[in-house]
Amino acid sequence: MRLSNLADYAVVTMGAAARHCGGGRTSAAELAAETALPVPTVQKLVSKLVAAGLLRSTRGAGGGLQLARPAAAITLADIVEAVEGPIALSACSDGGDCSVGHDCAVRPHWPLVNEAVRGALANIPLTQLARQEEPA
Secondary structure, eight states: OOOOHHHHHHHHHHHHHHTTTTTOOBOHHHHHHHHTOOHHHHHHHHHHHHHTTSEEEEOSTTOEEEESSOGGGOBHHHHHHHHHOSOOSSGGGGTOOOSSGGGOSSGGGHHHHHHHHHHHHHTSBHHHHHOOSOOO
8 A cells, every 4th residue: 555646745744734733824936845846735734734724824924734633633634635535445345347346355344444444543633743753
């Protein structure tokens, strides 16, 4: 399993946004400069992250971007799902096409697997991802 580039960039962007918590608001251009990501990519991500309720955008003088809730209350699962949608490891587990169909003995177990993966990602808070030092 591998995250898409966009999901990876969303995690990087949210980490940078979290480091601005104490310093107030930031902008997509600032986040792009800090993360070395292209501005259009960060703008696309910001749109998705705002729609998911992870970032708040304020227009006008003194406006900008800030976390919509405390960094400790945002998880890796929240960020990945904001970009990728619900976590599902196989196409058939989320109602997609399945070549085996109704004869598949594994299909009933995919929700359990998906929830285990989501649970693992939900145990990693943004505060941990925003640290600039290596984890212990």
